[in-house]
Amino acid sequence: MTGERVLGGRYRLLSLLGRGGMGEVWRAVDELLDRHVAVKLIRPGRAGSEEVSARFRREARITARLAGHPNVVILHDFGRDDSPGAPGSVYAVMELVSGRSLTAVLRESGPMPVPRAADLVSQAASGLGAAHAAGVVHRDVKPGNLMVVGEGSGGGTVKVLDFGIAAITAATQSRRITQTGQVIGTPLYMPPEQVRGEQVERSGDLYALGTILYQLLTGRPPFHSDNPLAVLRMHLVDTPVAAAELRPEVPAPLSELVASMLAKRPEDRPASAEDVRDRLAPFLPSRTGRPSRPRSLPGPVGPVPVPGTRPYTRAGTTRPETVGPEEPARLLALVEEARAPADTGQFAAAARELRGLLPRLRATFGPDHQDTLRARRQEAYLTGKSGEHRRAVVLLDALLSDLLRVHGARHPETLAVRYYLATNVGRAGDHALAARVHEELVPDLVAVHGPGSERVLTTRLYLAFEVGEAGRPERAVELLEELVPDLTRRLGEDDAATLRALHYHAAYLGHAGRPAEAARRYHALLARYTRVHGAQSEATARIRAHLRQWQDRSRRPGGTPPL
Missing domain, CATH: 3.30.200.20 (Phosphorylase Kinase; domain 1)
Structure with a gap:
């Protein structure tokens, strides 16, 4: 060459x-x-x-x-x-980026300071989380695929390499190991399911990232041997020595995070890369001059009057809007505290807590930083969950403008906010606008996730519903007739989304002036609901009631039964 x-x-x-x-x-x-x-x-x-x-x-x-x-x-x-x-x-x-692979960095260092190790892995988790949100699994996370750029300016920025190419590497590794017993590349960072030749999902990336975090903290991988096959066996059956046991200065919660990332069963690992970042936040370095890494995470909306609120703090006092930078790790910990009430259904309280922290996030990280934007998304989402859909629309519309400017239309955060906006617009009563937002969202979701993804199918279902509620039942019927076969293939004929689509299809047939056909559809749907939910369930009873209504309507012209 x-x-x-x-x-x-x-x-x-x-x-x-x-x-x-x-x-x-x-x-x-x-x-x-x-x-x-x-x-x-x-x-x-x-x-x-x-x-x-x-x-x-x-x-x-x-x-x-x-x-x-x-x-x-x-x-x-x-x-x-x-x-x-x-x-x-x-x-x-x-x-073309100028930097060193994490492999080269590791060669020159023993165990790293805890804040630096947490920072490097948090950044890697941010990149992986964005990819996971877009439907991409790396499958070959290792130090050689992490580039550290600008080490001289406060520790450096981590960039994840080789998405897509890693799919080839991982598939080749798994096939060669299972068919011939030959190991390709290093097995030091390979999740157990990949060793067994099984499909590697997002949790496999988190396992590999856990092996890297373990090595950064202790100076050695969790499993090592001169025999690569012995290392593979260790991934399958051995439990590594706890990081805190090898290095006592590793905080117990951080050691527990590493252990959970290295769980043998994928379902026992952290739920997401964002969860890993959240648990790493308390250990990040204190650098008020440099913001922490971004997190990963769907015609303008007309003005909606919203009562003003003053910034709220946990003590119930007000804070001035003009605030100065704060210690980033502490501020992010407060954000996590603010979200806590939502876990027990206190959505309005959690939204108020987050709203009070937004001026402080803007002052510390800047208005366009991912931690600021993410907190705004969470505040808007929880506002909608609390039932304040009109307020949520205003918040989401303003946030969407900023996300389009910062990230573009197809970034995972932008897609999420567009989806939340459509949902809250519909719940606020403007079904025509909700349908338009969903309709504009579908092509971008297809481009990112593929036409058969569950996210695309769910959005198409909500689009059909909003179209029907906006007074266009004939068009809703057309959309649902296209959607139901796709849902059945992807999710199965008894999945809740498939059944809901069949319910909407039958109802909008009736609202389109075809009551006898609606009754026939409900009759067939009743048998399916009875099989799936039982004859006495509330869900089956609702379908039975719709059946009777449309049977009556087909015999006696009169009022139209509700959806």
Whole structure:
């Protein structure tokens, strides 16, 4: 291979940056846009089957939508090169970042200070969380796929590498281990389910991240041996020595977090990457001059009068709007405290608590920082959960404007706020506007998650409902006739969402002037509800009542039964 090789007619390879088991990384220039990039070449034959290559392409497309997240290396492009030099090479074009892999950092250090270890892993969790929210699982989280940039300015920024490409690596590892017993790459960070050749989900990424946190805190991986197969067996059956036992200065709650991340069963690990970040927050370094890392997490709305409120504190006193920066870890801990009442159904109280902290978050992190935006999203969501849907609409509409400016329309946070906005607009009574917001949301959800994802199907269901409630039952029927087969294939004929769609379909048939057909649909639906919920359940009783109403309506023209 020479430095004159050009991929895709635009990426000229300049110099080799590194070589590994899967391929090579080159410094290159994008001659179309006149910018330097990094190109990762997967060796011919290592991409495996067409199924694996297709998965790489799918995940690469989704990962590209994470552009702008500070903890993810931006993926610009991908393709396949069939030039005579190395036909069949898959390549990915990424932003060129100047830094060191965490592998190199670990080589030069023993156990890290607790705040630095917590900071590095918190940032990695932020990048993984954003990817998980977009439906991407990394499957090969290890120090070599974490880049530390700008170490001289307060510890550095962590960027997660190789989304999409990691799918090829992980699939190849699992297949080779299960079929031949041969280990590819390092097994030090491999979750038990991957060792067994099973599908690796989000919790597998958290296990691998836990092994890294363990190594940062103790100076060694949780399992190590000269024999790679012995390490794989340890992942399956052994319990590592607690981090606090190896290094007493590790706080007990942090050691417990590491142990939970290294749980053998995926369901025993933390619920999400965001949960990991929340539990790391108390151990982050105190740097008022540098904000903590962002977190990961759906026509403008007309004005809605909202009574003004003054900032609220836990002591019940007011605080001035003009406040100065505070210690970030302490402030984030207060945010977590503020959310606590929601766990017991006190949504309005939790929203008030968060509202009182927003001026302090803006002063400490800035108005566009992810922790500030996330607290605003939580406040708006809890406001809606408390029943104040009109107030929630105002909060969400203002937040959406900022998220579109900061992240764009398809970022996970933006998608979430767009979804919450549509839901609260509908519950506030403006079904036509709610339908429009849902309708605009669906194509972006499809682009990020795929047409068959549960998130897309659920949004389509709410779209049909809002369309029907806005006085367009015929159109609602059309939407539901397209949706029900997709729901049945994806979730099953007895899933709650499928049954709800069938209920809406029958009702809107009646509201569209077809009462006899509505009665027939309810008759068939009653049998299904009886099988799923039992003949005496409240859900079955409601369907039975709708059946009687539409039977009566089909015999005697008159009032239209409610949905």
